[in-house]
Amino acid sequence: MVDDGGLDVVAPIGGAVRDLLRAAPGASVDLGAIDPRSTPGLPDEQLTGAERKGWARRQVELVGRDLARQQEMLFAGAKVDPDAGRRVLLVLQAMDCGGKDGTIKRVVGAMNPLGVHIRAFGPPTAEELRHHFLWRIRRALPPPGQLGVFNRSHYEDVLVPRVQERAPEHVWRPRYAEIDDFERELTAAGVVVVKVFLHISKVEQARRLLARLDDPTRHWKYHPSDVDARARWDDYQAAYADLLGRCGTDVAPWHVVPADRKWYRDWAVAHLLRETFDTLDLGYPPADFDIGRERERLLGTAGPLKVNRS
Amino acid sequence: MVDDGGLDVVAPIGGAVRDLLRAAPGASVDLGAIDPRSTPGLPDEQLTGAERKGWARRQVELVGRDLARQQEMLFAGAKVDPDAGRRVLLVLQAMDCGGKDGTIKRVVGAMNPLGVHIRAFGPPTAEELRHHFLWRIRRALPPPGQLGVFNRSHYEDVLVPRVQERAPEHVWRPRYAEIDDFERELTAAGVVVVKVFLHISKVEQARRLLARLDDPTRHWKYHPSDVDARARWDDYQAAYADLLGRCGTDVAPWHVVPADRKWYRDWAVAHLLRETFDTLDLGYPPADFDIGRERERLLGTAGPLKVNRS
Numbered sequence: 001m002v003d004d005g006g007l008d009v010v011a012p013i014g015g016a017v018r019d020l021l022r023a024a025p026g027a028s029v030d031l032g033a034i035d036p037r038s039t040p041g042l043p044d045e046q047l048t049g050a051e052r053k054g055w056a057r058r059q060v061e062l063v064g065r066d067l068a069r070q071q072e073m074l075f076a077g078a079k080v081d082p083d084a085g086r087r088v089l090l091v092l093q094a095m096d097c098g099g100k101d102g103t104i105k106r107v108v109g110a111m112n113p114l115g116v117h118i119r120a121f122g123p124p125t126a127e128e129l130r131h132h133f134l135w136r137i138r139r140a141l142p143p144p145g146q147l148g149v150f151n152r153s154h155y156e157d158v159l160v161p162r163v164q165e166r167a168p169e170h171v172w173r174p175r176y177a178e179i180d181d182f183e184r185e186l187t188a189a190g191v192v193v194v195k196v197f198l199h200i201s202k203v204e205q206a207r208r209l210l211a212r213l214d215d216p217t218r219h220w221k222y223h224p225s226d227v228d229a230r231a232r233w234d235d236y237q238a239a240y241a242d243l244l245g246r247c248g249t250d251v252a253p254w255h256v257v258p259a260d261r262k263w264y265r266d267w268a269v270a271h272l273l274r275e276t277f278d279t280l281d282l283g284y285p286p287a288d289f290d291i292g293r294e295r296e297r298l299l300g301t302a303g304p305l306k307v308n309r310s
Numbered sequence: 311m312v313d314d315g316g317l318d319v320v321a322p323i324g325g326a327v328r329d330l331l332r333a334a335p336g337a338s339v340d341l342g343a344i345d346p347r348s349t350p351g352l353p354d355e356q357l358t359g360a361e362r363k364g365w366a367r368r369q370v371e372l373v374g375r376d377l378a379r380q381q382e383m384l385f386a387g388a389k390v391d392p393d394a395g396r397r398v399l400l401v402l403q404a405m406d407c408g409g410k411d412g413t414i415k416r417v418v419g420a421m422n423p424l425g426v427h428i429r430a431f432g433p434p435t436a437e438e439l440r441h442h443f444l445w446r447i448r449r450a451l452p453p454p455g456q457l458g459v460f461n462r463s464h465y466e467d468v469l470v471p472r473v474q475e476r477a478p479e480h481v482w483r484p485r486y487a488e489i490d491d492f493e494r495e496l497t498a499a500g501v502v503v504v505k506v507f508l509h510i511s512k513v514e515q516a517r518r519l520l521a522r523l524d525d526p527t528r529h530w531k532y533h534p535s536d537v538d539a540r541a542r543w544d545d546y547q548a549a550y551a552d553l554l555g556r557c558g559t560d561v562a563p564w565h566v567v568p569a570d571r572k573w574y575r576d577w578a579v580a581h582l583l584r585e586t587f588d589t590l591d592l593g594y595p596p597a598d599f600d601i602g603r604e605r606e607r608l609l610g611t612a613g614p615l616k617v618n619r620s
Contacts, residue, residue, distance in 0.1 A: 076530035105422045112415045113423055114430070114461070151424070206608060213605050219597040220386035227607045287529040295523050297537045298516060 009062045009274075012041030017271040021255040023197075025248040028241045029256065036201040036260040041268065056267040063270040064110025070277035071147055073284055075115040078145025080285040085190030088276055089141070089148040090269075093155050094198035095236060096226045097208035099259050100151050103198065106266045107273065108149055117142035120151035123160075133157040133175065134182055144190070147273075154179055158243050163235045176246045183252040193252035194276050196269060197244060198259035202233050319372045319584075322351030327581040331565040333507075335558040338551045339566065346511040346570040351578065366577040373580040374420025380587035381457055383594055385425040388455025390595040395500030398586055399451070399458040400579075403465050404508035405546060406536045407518035409569050410461050413508065416576045417583065418459055427452035430461035433470075443467040443485065444492055454500070457583075464489055468553050473545045486556045493562040503562035504586050506579060507554060508569035512543050 014020055020040045023029045039052070047055055078086060090108075092100045108116055119140035128136045134154055142148030158175050161167035183193050200208075209230075212222040229236070248254040255272060259265040324330055330350045333339045349362070357365055388396060400418075402410045418426055429450035438446045444464055452458030468485050471477035493503050510518075519540075522532040539546070558564040565582060569575040 079530055101422075101424060104424055109419070109423050112411075113419050113426055113428055113459075114411060114414055116423055118423055120424070149423075206611070209608050210605065213601055213608070216596075217594045219601075220389055220595050222597070222599070222604070224599050224604060224607075227604065227611060230608075230611050233611075284527045285530050286526075287532070289532070289534050291523055291529075294532070294534060294537065295520065297534075298519050298523070298540075301516070301537060301540050301543075 009066065010043065010059060012271055013043045014041055016275050017041050017268055018253075018255060018275045021257055021268060021272070023244045023248045023254040023256050025250075025253070026245045028246075029244040029248075029254075031199065031237055031241050031244075031256070034199060034256055034258060036199050036204060036258045038258045039261065039264045040258070041271070042264065053261075053263045056263040060106065060263075060266045060270050061110075063267075063274050064107070066274055067107075067270065067277070068111050070274065070280075070282055071111045071115045073282035074147070074277070074280065075112075075145040077282065077285050078143075080288060082144045085144045086192075086280065087142045087144050087146050087148060087190065088192045088194065088273070088280075089150065089186070090273065091150045091153045091155070091193065091195045092198065093153060093196070093240075094259065095200060095205060095233075096229060097205045097212075098198040098200050099262060099265050100198060102262060103265060103269050104149060104151060107270045108147070110270075111147060115146055116149065117146040118149040118151065121153060121156060134178065137182075141186075141191070148191075154182070155243055155247075159236065159239050162239050163232050176243065179247050180249055183247075183249065187251040192276055192280065194272060195247075195252055195254045196272065197240060197254060197256050198265060199256050200259045202230075204260040205230065205233075319376065320353065320369060322581055323353045324351055326585050327351050327578055328563075328565060328585045331567055331578060331582070333554045333558045333564040333566050335560075335563070336555045338556075339554040339558075339564075341509065341547055341551050341554075341566070344509060344566055344568065346509050346514060346568045348568045349571065349574045350568070351581070352574065363571075363573045366573040370416065370573075370576045370580050371420075373577075373584050374417070376584055377417075377580065377587070378421050380584065380590075380592055381421045381425045383592035384457070384587070384590065385422075385455040387592065387595050388453075390598060392454050395454045396502075396590065397452045397454050397456050397458060397500065398502045398504060398583070398590075399460065399496070400583065401460045401463045401465070401503065401505045402508065403463060403506070403550075404569065405510060405515060405543075406539060407515045407522075408508040408510050409572060409575050410508060412572060413506075413575060413579050414459060414461065417580045418457070420580075421457060425456055426459065427456040428459040428461065431463060431466060444488065447492075451496070451501070458501075464492070465553055465557075469546065469549050472549050473542050486553070489557050490559055493557075493559065497561040502586055502590065504582060505557075505562055505564045506582065507550060507564060507566050508575060509566050510569045512540075514570040515540065515543075 012020065017040075042052060042056065044052070074086065074088065078084070092103060094100050104118065108118070121136065121140075124133075124136070137154045140148075140150070158172050158179070161172045162169075186193055209222065209226060212218045244254045244256065257265055257268045257272075322330065327350075352362065352366065354362070384396065384398070387394070402413060404410050414428065418428070431446065431450075434443075434446070447464045450460070468482050468489070471482045472479075496503055519532065519536060522528045554564045554566065567575055567578045567582075
């Protein structure tokens, strides 16, 4: 039994989540070898099955408080020193129903909305198609001090054209290298890129699509094309396997988060973000003014400060 | 005693908050007659002073759940019918330390970040100054289905130039009428504009500035120019009184929220938003596909659906 009644964040078992879930760079990642229902880093041996879900959800709440404070420190630092350009960019990719929206709601939702910069990428518009595929991505980057979140991203451009055969290989193939260059450029500019693939099973996707069909408050989330894409499941998995291996660089590695269990997914992404913020060695910036003098100036304009707080 | 142990939102006493707090249109609003520590709509007679704060905070949590659902319905409706263009725009104005950031964190933070579009307006940049003052505002409007939040707004352009004498009257005076036209245009395009002035007292501002000076984790929120602006307190109040009266139209009225008590401020803004969503008669859109047929198609691709949920 883990003591989960306290207010402490329990460290992941076996080391940092970002190490446990990092995809090995190479030609291709073997997604078949990663169980979407597995829970790497969770103290499974100390919890019974029934306890794990509630325990993980409470941990997400606790980690969320850390994230809110860390994000505020990033924001504060950028206000004082915007030229440093420091920011974090969370890139979320998944099959339909993989849980991108839920992750944003539950994990990113713990932070102050003022410091969060979310952008979603749908099929390119006519205008976007007239530009280089990274054009719309560059315009959506977060400003310094913010956590950017990409709900889908430039990786769609090595997925859809390939699987749906909308572009020949000589169009999409060079994009792997272009993406590498782009992410190195971002890193050099102070952007820490955290790439997450939410890995669900085909049977879990079917369950989630069925749940949408069965719930009138969620029909708007369903589209018949979801079943068409599902028919190409294996092709999409192969395309993901390639991009996860091919674009898993040292500066911007990919993480494969087993995502059939929503509570594990949230726990893992919350820890990934927390560990990323930790690497930034954040703190509140010191005053760039004379505190004593400001207090005097202020009191000079204040009148009597009655204590009648409520 | 109000029964606050249940899970119900208690309606504001005396009618809708948006009626209680609406600023009367006219040449000028008498801000001196509105006590920043007052609590219009709160069931004061049924609560002791000590109970009110906790009660109001729990109510904000409950109203927040409604807001999250209402915002999701707005979002869902726009996904199915983007041409309707329906969206809500919350315009927040206040003196320094008036609580704009806190309101966003506590009230807007209750909603799914995917459906919220926050933009902050600082002093205009060199590029912005080369354009009409509404240029940067138009670029920051929320897309259909979203709740837009303006942290400061086009109203800065009838405040700062006037009080700091950065522009002659013939420059800023015509802006009242331009703003009226602009907001009528927005309304016609499906944007419901909710304008809120967070009304704090001069003594409360001093307390909050002092608190920032006394807390090293909040020095980044303090700037010496805050005290300079404070020295012009009466001029700013007069400029606010004029814009609240002059730009309080029937389509986009101003609301003056007494804001010395943060818990009342949050309670009032949460209710204002809820009442605004209520006027939109929101609901989840019906399916625009054949549900039975989609279930069949889906099951055709699913394989056996084992029940092994966690």
